[in-house]
Amino acid sequence: MAAGLQGKGTAMQMYILRRLLSYIPVLFLVSLFTFFILRVIPGDALVAMMGERQGMNQAEMERARHELGLDRPLPVQYLSWIGNGLRGDWGRSFWLHKPVTDAILDTFPVSAQLGVMAFAITVVVAVPIGIVSAVRQDSWVDYVGRLFAISFLSIPSFFIAILSIVFLARWFGWIPPRGYINPLRDPIGNLEQMIIPALILGLTFSASTARIVRTTMLEVLREDYIRTARAKGLRERSVIWRHALKNSLIPVVTYWGVSLAALITGSVLIEVVYGLNGMGRLTYDAINQRDWPIVQTVILFFVVITLTINLIIDLLYGVLDPRIQHA
Amino acid sequence: MRAIDVTLPGHLALEPRVQPLPLRVVRAVLRFARAKPLGAVGGFIIALMVFAAVAAPWIGTQDYQRVNPREKLQGPSARHWFGTDQFGRDLYSRIVYGARASLYVGFMGTLLGVGIGSLVGLVSGYVGGKLDMVLMRVVDAIQAFPGLILALAVVAALGPGLSKAFLAISITLLARPARVVRGSVLAAKETSWVEAARTVGASDWRIMFRHILPNVFAPIIVLASLVLGIAILIEASLSFLGLGVLPPTPAWGSMLNQASQLYFETYPHLAIFPGLAISLAVFAFNLFGDALRDVLDPRLRGS
Numbered sequence: 001m002a003a004g005l006q007g008k009g010t011a012m013q014m015y016i017l018r019r020l021l022s023y024i025p026v027l028f029l030v031s032l033f034t035f036f037i038l039r040v041i042p043g044d045a046l047v048a049m050m051g052e053r054q055g056m057n058q059a060e061m062e063r064a065r066h067e068l069g070l071d072r073p074l075p076v077q078y079l080s081w082i083g084n085g086l087r088g089d090w091g092r093s094f095w096l097h098k099p100v101t102d103a104i105l106d107t108f109p110v111s112a113q114l115g116v117m118a119f120a121i122t123v124v125v126a127v128p129i130g131i132v133s134a135v136r137q138d139s140w141v142d143y144v145g146r147l148f149a150i151s152f153l154s155i156p157s158f159f160i161a162i163l164s165i166v167f168l169a170r171w172f173g174w175i176p177p178r179g180y181i182n183p184l185r186d187p188i189g190n191l192e193q194m195i196i197p198a199l200i201l202g203l204t205f206s207a208s209t210a211r212i213v214r215t216t217m218l219e220v221l222r223e224d225y226i227r228t229a230r231a232k233g234l235r236e237r238s239v240i241w242r243h244a245l246k247n248s249l250i251p252v253v254t255y256w257g258v259s260l261a262a263l264i265t266g267s268v269l270i271e272v273v274y275g276l277n278g279m280g281r282l283t284y285d286a287i288n289q290r291d292w293p294i295v296q297t298v299i300l301f302f303v304v305i306t307l308t309i310n311l312i313i314d315l316l317y318g319v320l321d322p323r324i325q326h327a
Numbered sequence: 328m329r330a331i332d333v334t335l336p337g338h339l340a341l342e343p344r345v346q347p348l349p350l351r352v353v354r355a356v357l358r359f360a361r362a363k364p365l366g367a368v369g370g371f372i373i374a375l376m377v378f379a380a381v382a383a384p385w386i387g388t389q390d391y392q393r394v395n396p397r398e399k400l401q402g403p404s405a406r407h408w409f410g411t412d413q414f415g416r417d418l419y420s421r422i423v424y425g426a427r428a429s430l431y432v433g434f435m436g437t438l439l440g441v442g443i444g445s446l447v448g449l450v451s452g453y454v455g456g457k458l459d460m461v462l463m464r465v466v467d468a469i470q471a472f473p474g475l476i477l478a479l480a481v482v483a484a485l486g487p488g489l490s491k492a493f494l495a496i497s498i499t500l501l502a503r504p505a506r507v508v509r510g511s512v513l514a515a516k517e518t519s520w521v522e523a524a525r526t527v528g529a530s531d532w533r534i535m536f537r538h539i540l541p542n543v544f545a546p547i548i549v550l551a552s553l554v555l556g557i558a559i560l561i562e563a564s565l566s567f568l569g570l571g572v573l574p575p576t577p578a579w580g581s582m583l584n585q586a587s588q589l590y591f592e593t594y595p596h597l598a599i600f601p602g603l604a605i606s607l608a609v610f611a612f613n614l615f616g617d618a619l620r621d622v623l624d625p626r627l628r629g630s
Contacts (some may be wrong), residue, residue, distance in 0.1 A: 029468035037484040154610035156560055158567055159602035162583060166591045166598060264473040269564055284568060287483040299480050303471045
């Protein structure tokens, strides 16, 4: 198969293709795991619980049973979930009364905006802290930076979020608006709503990032080429930003790839505290409502996002370090 | 300069005069405290919390379940050190008892997660071949889940509760130990002592558990200590979402959940004390884990 494609694409395209192919077994296992773990509870018990939660009558429960396909054997259920899903039909939510895809499309922009803003804050906060900590190792700046990092690693994001709501309300009478304000219609209102949740999420994520930046910077600063750069009389600023930072970014980017999951995870808690209608909130509500069609598909979707981001990060390596070739 | 502590397996120990065990433990603790004062502070806080959890009936000043409507929503006082909650229960006693749930779930989740993960890594690395490939794809799949999402999926399936929470946490945590141990096993497999063991006819089981496992123990201990803080954070998050430890069992995370949030604006101490308890616990485990890593296995630095 590879021979047939080699003539057509560049090495980069081949690499992307190979990576995408390697995701197939992972996605298959993830979908199997998600599907079967959610069926640990026998279907009838599930429908009974769902009916109780959502106040269904007997006929509605019977219909739900049929629509969930609980009257069919498990492997058939799994295959029809994936089969229909690949054709764009991921089932219907019983609780929201709409297709699962709609529920995800409605909530995805909120989570995406939160994640992107938080990430931007991380870059702005964590990278300078990490660099200064490393350059002024064992000075008071370094200690403050490290204290910041280890504190935000330890304080749960939902605790900071609760405190922010409590004290902003007490001191400024500010109460976060519920629901999502569309940034296209009301950009100021949207920013007002998102900035604090994004800041909290970003600072939490900054903690671990600042630590990694500091560690890798410290290693890079001991390299020979840094001594060379200094010896040939380059200004310190240019040594740090052009020579050291560029070379210490690769482990940092790797770390971001692995731990972007932490951003998603954190956003579940922040969305719940701030009442933002994002995907994390959707997952949480769906679990509470026993809305399995939503739960299983959203989880799969989270995994797809994680894998996609990892692929993008892998491709970024080539940009950051020309020595890395993907062929 | 840090002294490198080389401990030989029991049958090889050639120490001329063996000191009694308690004295050696004290010496080791003191050496650790001198080399890593912050780590020692972390260890001290952990010890205090474990003590509070075990001795909760004596350290807690009052019955943590006793509802007293006449004393509800009080601020901190001499009678109620951390004040009282919306049912008039003594918050200080609830936080002391809460250490039980948090530490128990954290320790069990770590033990199970790192234990199963290490076992998977050991077998996968030692046996190799197709089994290795299959097991590593499973580990890939587990790692593809964002941490809390996987834990949420598991508790969604199994329902909330103490034992289900640590089961969920252990599944979430097992991927990294599996990878780290597999890597160490691959290296250990090629060493001369394993070859020697094989030459004298030791079975695969014996080689795995008697020869390789003791030699990959340091990274396992370090990982476990680093993971404990994460485990406690996940437990707190699950309980906060109402999917972890269930009432009436007191847990720090569930003291912050939605049912209580109504009262926080007027009575912030209801949020501050349990939140500080979680933060302090995770902080202590982070300090301790970092220090242990630096001492035992500097290669893991940055992870």
